[in-house]
Amino acid sequence: MEDKEQVYHNLQKRILVLTLVVSFAPLIVLGLTMYYQFEKAAWQRTEMQVSYMAQAHAEAVDLFLKERTAILSAMADTHSFEEMADEERLRTIFDIMNQRAGAFVDIGVIDDAGKHRAYVGPYDLRDRNYYEQPWFNEVMSKGIYRSDVFMGFRNLPHFIIAVRRTENRNSWILRATIDPDVLGNIVRSAQVSRSGEAFIINREGVYQTQPRFEGPILAKTDLNTSIFGGRVTVTERKDSGGNSYLCAGSWLNDNKWLLVIKKDPSEMLADLFAVKFFQVSIISIGIIAIILTTIFTTRLAISRLRKADEKTSELNAQLVQADKLAALGKLAAGVAHEINNPLAIILQQSGWMEDLLEDEDFKNSSSYEEFKTAIAKIEHHVDRARKVVHNMLGYARKMEPRLEDVDVNETLNQTITFLENYSRTNEIDIQTDLEDNLPIIASDQAKLQQVFLNLISNAIDAIGHDGTITVKSWQDSGKILVRIEDDGPGMSEENQKKIFDPFFTTKEAGKGTGLGLWVTYNIIDKMGGIIHVKSEEGKGTMFTVEIPIVIPEKK
């Protein structure tokens, strides 16, 4: 039995593991794939966001610069050198420019010799000569010039826009300083999130606006500007702490300045974390549900299997029993025939001797009485042998289909009444629990009575003295069941297997033939019923007889 338990246990384990693995694998793969896809999508979204912002802000800066350049050009184109050299006039123009566009710090007019001819602004720059300045040559040759941010004479970061006007073969320059803070403000509006960074650098990687965290303006960044090509480039970089961040760079129109936006992906990861938590929760709930369901269904299946197995082995045991008893029955019939013939001869021979003893010669013999006794003994023992054989064949003989209306309860009551004296002298109480309204069946009452008599008298014999026998009858799915239960000493499993074998008895020698239950079994078997025994040592024995309900034909 323990081996079987182990088998069930292993089977259950195997089903559980297999089901769980098969259920979990796709769930986990799906979860991981979803997570990976989501991470990728989030990353791409952030990339696009950063790229878009870099481009938009670069355009804003471009527009800002273009506006300033345009207004400066317009002023130069619409005024003559004389007008511009007049500082009063220049102040008016400067005021109009600041009113309309703003961000101009100062304005100056420089002649073709590099001399500052007029200046309006907070610094004293009049009469300074710019002839040696590199930007002067550039503006003289190219016409329009925008500088990088530099400290210059005033020792403050600034940059200039200068335009050249050629008038009557003479060139002059209108130059304005732009407040880099205004530019810085435009750029900084791209500093999204807590750790975002936005600034402008020139081709050499020098900060043109004040970065948020990294170094001061005009310091050199460690960014290599050559990695930024085309209009907008987004790269993933790692900072000194090994954390990766996104870096988007967009060149301005003149390709001199690069607007850079950095974004720490940690904020994006916060979003991801929420998703991860949600996903892990759902998967966990799924896993718990799967585990519970699997355990439940597996247990259910195993218990069903166990029940089916038990039923099968019970049936098998019954089949084996039936086979064994049928074989024994055939054997018994054969043996009976072989024994009965010699017994018949012995009986006739002894009878013949008895006949002869009646002759006068023998009657006078001194041994006459001795012979008489010897012959009587032979006859007695032949009779004894005959009874054994006849009992053995008892079920076969006279088992003609003698069907009559039988009331099982009445038959039980009759049997109990019959055994009342016997049980009372042994102080055994016979209790009955008979279901009312059991159907009348077509059966052989005498045979049924023999069955009950055998079972109840066996129970009495088993108890010996002082005990209780319970007789119960009930109806269940086309059968009448009768149970005879005693609280006697019970019997071992070994004995239970042999209980229906012919000549098997636990009674003292000479007290039982060992044919009672054999005959009982055969009677029930012939009726199409079943008899089974359940016994536990020290607790008692229980015989259950199942009799098929055959409804009597109406007469």
Next chain:
Amino acid sequence: MDYFSIMVVDDEVDFLETVVKRLQKRNIDTIGVTSGEDALKKMKEKLFDVVILDIKMPGGMDGIQTLREMRKIQPLVEVILLTGHASVETSIDGMKLGAFDYLLKPVKLEDLMIKIGEAFKKKDAHEQKIRNARIKELIRFPGRVFEKEEGVED
């Protein structure tokens, strides 16, 4: 007991001889044969009241076959079946073929003689009925000539 004649058919010679001897000792006209074939031969020679027939005889005709043939030769004879073991089927077959009863070996001679007596009474009553019927017929139809019936003594 009235005088009547009996035949015992059994392949067990020891049994057969002893039973025959014992019945003869009781002044019953008894003969014994050891096979169905012999029994049928004897029946053609002599009328019997009762036949004691063993159902199981190995080799040759068995009891049931013999019984069927006997009925053809002497329809009024009463047959008591004897067997070492009676199975339901053979007993029923025998009874259907009109056997009077069956007995299980070993059987005491006293029991056998009681059964023989009962069988004879039945046969006697049967014959009496036939005779009475015949007398009635003669009364109703005087001068009627009956064909000689086998197995019935005039």
